[in-house]
Amino acid sequence: MEGYGSMRRVYFDHAAAMPVDPRVAETMAPYFTEIWGNPSSLHSFGREAKEALEEARKKVADLIGARKKEEIIFTSGGTESNNLALKGVAYRNREKGNHIITTRIEHISVLNTCKYLEKNGFKVTYLPVDNFGSIDIERLEKEISDKTIIISVMYANGEIGTIQPIKEIGKIAEDNGVYFHVDAVAATGKVPIDVEQEHIDLLSISSNDMRGPKGIGALYVKTGKKLEPIIHGGGQEGGLRSGTENVPNILGMGKAAEIANNEMEEMGKRLTKLRDKLIQGILNNVKYSYLNGHPTHRLPNNVNLRFSYIEGEALILNLDMMGIAASTSSACTSKTLEPSHVLLAIGIPHAEAQGSLLLTLDKSNNEEDVNYVLEILPGIVKRLRTMSPLTPKDLEV
Amino acid sequence: MEHFRNPRNVGEIPDADGVGTVGNPMCGDIMSVYIKVKDDRLVDVKFKTFGCGAAIATSSMITELAKGKTIEEALKITRRDVADALNGLPPIKMHCSNLAADALHAAIQDYLKKKAQGKPNQ
Numbered sequence: 001m002e003g004y005g006s007m008r009r010v011y012f013d014h015a016a017a018m019p020v021d022p023r024v025a026e027t028m029a030p031y032f033t034e035i036w037g038n039p040s041s042l043h044s045f046g047r048e049a050k051e052a053l054e055e056a057r058k059k060v061a062d063l064i065g066a067r068k069k070e071e072i073i074f075t076s077g078g079t080e081s082n083n084l085a086l087k088g089v090a091y092r093n094r095e096k097g098n099h100i101i102t103t104r105i106e107h108i109s110v111l112n113t114c115k116y117l118e119k120n121g122f123k124v125t126y127l128p129v130d131n132f133g134s135i136d137i138e139r140l141e142k143e144i145s146d147k148t149i150i151i152s153v154m155y156a157n158g159e160i161g162t163i164q165p166i167k168e169i170g171k172i173a174e175d176n177g178v179y180f181h182v183d184a185v186a187a188t189g190k191v192p193i194d195v196e197q198e199h200i201d202l203l204s205i206s207s208n209d210m211r212g213p214k215g216i217g218a219l220y221v222k223t224g225k226k227l228e229p230i231i232h233g234g235g236q237e238g239g240l241r242s243g244t245e246n247v248p249n250i251l252g253m254g255k256a257a258e259i260a261n262n263e264m265e266e267m268g269k270r271l272t273k274l275r276d277k278l279i280q281g282i283l284n285n286v287k288y289s290y291l292n293g294h295p296t297h298r299l300p301n302n303v304n305l306r307f308s309y310i311e312g313e314a315l316i317l318n319l320d321m322m323g324i325a326a327s328t329s330s331a332c333t334s335k336t337l338e339p340s341h342v343l344l345a346i347g348i349p350h351a352e353a354q355g356s357l358l359l360t361l362d363k364s365n366n367e368e369d370v371n372y373v374l375e376i377l378p379g380i381v382k383r384l385r386t387m388s389p390l391t392p393k394d395l396e397v
Numbered sequence: 398m399e400h401f402r403n404p405r406n407v408g409e410i411p412d413a414d415g416v417g418t419v420g421n422p423m424c425g426d427i428m429s430v431y432i433k434v435k436d437d438r439l440v441d442v443k444f445k446t447f448g449c450g451a452a453i454a455t456s457s458m459i460t461e462l463a464k465g466k467t468i469e470e471a472l473k474i475t476r477r478d479v480a481d482a483l484n485g486l487p488p489i490k491m492h493c494s495n496l497a498a499d500a501l502h503a504a505i506q507d508y509l510k511k512k513a514q515g516k517p518n519q
Contacts (some may be wrong), residue, residue: 310447311449311452312449314401314452317449317450321402330449354447386407387407387453388447389418389427389428389445389446
């Protein structure tokens with residue numbers, strides 16, 4: 001990637017935001033000025049919008065193996081989908097029970113929704129995870145009681161990349177008559193998902209995470225599963241999500257889902273190679289660097305490392321000065337001034353959790369990008385270690 | 398940003414007259430300031446920092462502000478002075494910058510304590 005003066009620019013923060021695929025942008029374009037009708041209108045302008053909307057819905061359903069397209073409910077994104085899944089099931093099933101099981105490493109939208117439900121009469125169990133970020137299936141089973149109404153476990157963690165044993169969890173949930181919700185925002189379009197085979201009742205998806213537009217997502221709701229809506233109004237999306245549908249964005253998401261479905265396998269192979277080259281290159285050339293998350297059972301696009309004795313924000317700013325966009329989860333960079341709850345949950349001590357680096361790859365990244373990072377990073381780490389009072393005096397940086 | 402890009406006075410002073418270490422890595426920051434004093438003036442000031450951009454910039458800035466000043470003048474340097482010298486810091490970063498002034502003052506306190514112990518008759 002060139003531009004920004006003569007400096008090379010490399011983007012490795014796809015978990016935060018992705019560029020929209022040009023084919024997606026092209027698909028969306030007519031739906032602003034040429035086909036703008038309200039899909040609920042009876043006339044031809046409404047019908048043509050409705051037709052396009054339903055085609056997009058089918059594409060999203062196909063990506064995740066949903067049997068019926070009506071099982072796809074469009075929302076404003078992953079956060080709303082997670083809110084709808086948890087609150088929707090909780091409020092609807094209050095008579096059956098008030099116990100929710102989730103994990104300590106869920107996305108903040110799941111955790112904060114759980115905290116909110118705790119203040120409103122629900123009990124939540126937050127399962128611990130091992131050093132790689134995987135949950136203990138036996139422990140999960142033990143926690144299920146006759147008051148348990150929903151289990152919520154993310155497909156894969158967007159920060160450390162570790163993929164959960166979803167099919168096994170789904171089977172347990174099914175055997176126990178408990179709803180199973182999966183936050184698949186980080187995984188959709190990157191690894192194959194089949195909601196039927198994996199016994200999933202509810203699945204959260206985000207458009208931007210698969211190169212679609214921002215501000216749109218979906219919640220898959222298996223036929224027969226009952227939820228209460230959290231947004232009331234005209235009853236769109238089968239009564240579960242009122243509001244005039246965001247047709248251009250939905251079209252974009254549909255196209256993104258179709259592209260992901262077609263290109264996932266090859267993309268997965270290519271990204272895995274680049275991912276591993278980055279991981280090995282850094283571990284081999286920078287002392288006191290460690291991988292966070294499972295080495296192989298991880299998302300193909302995720303590189304998360306930590307470096308002793310240095311702090312993440314300073315690392316990111318230095319990389320930015322060299323044109324490299326990356327992310328960290330140190331305390332200084334979070335709104336709450338707390339280090340990453342995920343890194344703490346996998347047993348990393350506070351000080352070590354501060355020196356984290358998250359690189360998330362995508363389509364636009366190539367071998368040159370990877371080589372550039374491998375060239376630049378060691379020098380930055382060395383410089384920061386020279387400045388740090390925590391670096392042991394006899395350390396060869 | 399300039400002080401972050403090219404921090405001044407990084408390092409330690411092995412035979413420092415005063416050392417101040419503040420902060421703790423739990424909240425992401427730890428700063429050490431080393432001073433050399435002659436005739437009541439700070440003739441050399443160095444720092445080491447484990448912390449974010451603002452932490453590094455403010456510790457660099459404070460070493461510049463403190464060098465050449467008398468003990469009394471250096472004790473008067475506040476968190477505000479450091480932030481102003483850097484042309485302002487975002488509110489969420491003021492917390493990081495507080496450490497710089499505190500570390501300098503701690504180093505001076507350390508020097509004064511050592512001086513009092515070393516020359517009991519003065």
